[in-house]
Amino acid sequence: MGVPVIELRGLARTYPGPPPVAALRPADLVIYAGDYVAVTGPSGSGKSTLLHLLGLLDTPTGGSYLLDGTDTAGLGDADRSGLRGARIGVVFQAFHLLPYRTALENVLLAQLYNQTPRPARLPAAAAALDAVGLGHRLDALPTTLSGGECQRVAIARALVNSPALLLCDEPTGNLDSVSAATVMNLLDQLNAAGYTIVIITHDPAVAGHARRAIAISDGVLSERTGLSERTGLSEATGLSDRTEAGRG
Ligand code: ADP
Numbered sequence: 222m223g224v225p226v227i228e229l230r231g232l233a234r235t236y237p238g239p240p241p242v243a244a245l246r247p248a249d250l251v252i253y254a255g256d257y258v259a260v261t262g263p264s265g266s267g268k269s270t271l272l273h274l275l276g277l278l279d280t281p282t283g284g285s286y287l288l289d290g291t292d293t294a295g296l297g298d299a300d301r302s303g304l305r306g307a308r309i310g311v312v313f314q315a316f317h318l319l320p321y322r323t324a325l326e327n328v329l330l331a332q333l334y335n336q337t338p339r340p341a342r343l344p345a346a347a348a349a350l351d352a353v354g355l356g357h358r359l360d361a362l363p364t365t366l367s368g369g370e371c372q373r374v375a376i377a378r379a380l381v382n383s384p385a386l387l388l389c390d391e392p393t394g395n396l397d398s399v400s401a402a403t404v405m406n407l408l409d410q411l412n413a414a415g416y417t418i419v420i421i422t423h424d425p426a427v428a429g430h431a432r433r434a435i436a437i438s439d440g441v442l443s444e445r446t447g448l449s450e451r452t453g454l455s456e457a458t459g460l461s462d463r464t465e466a467g468r469g
Pocket of ligand 1: 236237242243244262263264265266267268269270271
């Protein structure tokens with residue numbers, strides 16, 4: 222077995238009503254270091270709810286979530302933010318870059334609240350941009366970059382703190398097909414280098430890049446193993462194809 226990065230035990234989220242909405246029903250799921258996971262589901266199925274929980278942007282109403290071995294229940298706001306900044310890199314559909322900051326500055330800002338010693342930050346940011354193929358555009362403003370390049374800056378920003386988990390929310394949703402293919406190839410390469418990646422998407426072409434397919438429907442998670450469709454995900458994960466590679 223690999224090293225768990227995410228362990229969900231009965232994790233649930235009900236929005237208070239009236240009437241209450243059970244947006245995520247009690248879910249068990251283990252995601253291991255080196256996994257490449259797509260979560261797909263139609264609009265209203267609970268994808269954003271799961272994304273917010275996994276990204277420590279929301280708190281569950283039931284169950285537990287261990288991230289990289291840390292039980293996130295009972296963490297105060299500051300500790301949750303600290304854990305998120307240190308262990309999770311998030312890539313959003315809309316990039317969320319600061320428009321008047323260069324690519325390098327956008328990546329540098331992600332290191333503001335972590336432990337990276339000051340003199341190491343600039344080389345780390347430059348190296349992250351180099352790793353996504355933008356080593357020659359360090360001083361470019363986002364307004365002068367293509368959508369695909371902006372998303373690669375956002376990926377560099379997500380990677381710069383060597384996260385345990387790269388969490389992607391519709392990462393190609395704002396891109397043309399050529400840029401989308403470039404971004405997905407980059408994510409494939411990052412996974413091959415050992416990064417643990419979870420992509421939330423409604424796009425089957427994007428989901429096709431992952432090696433584990435999890436569907437969400439009416440707040441219920443189920444995993445496709447190729448043999449059968451299952452619930453009780455902790456069992457199903459034992460069958461999935463995955464590497465046990467460490468993080469790159
Ligand atoms: P998706 O991202 O797949 O479109 P969501 O996670 O946004 O799905 O929503 C799942 C369900 O929870 C939907 O029925 C939605 O209407 C409901 N929901 C989402 N956010 C809230 C909220 N803040 N309050 C009440 N209901 C919500």
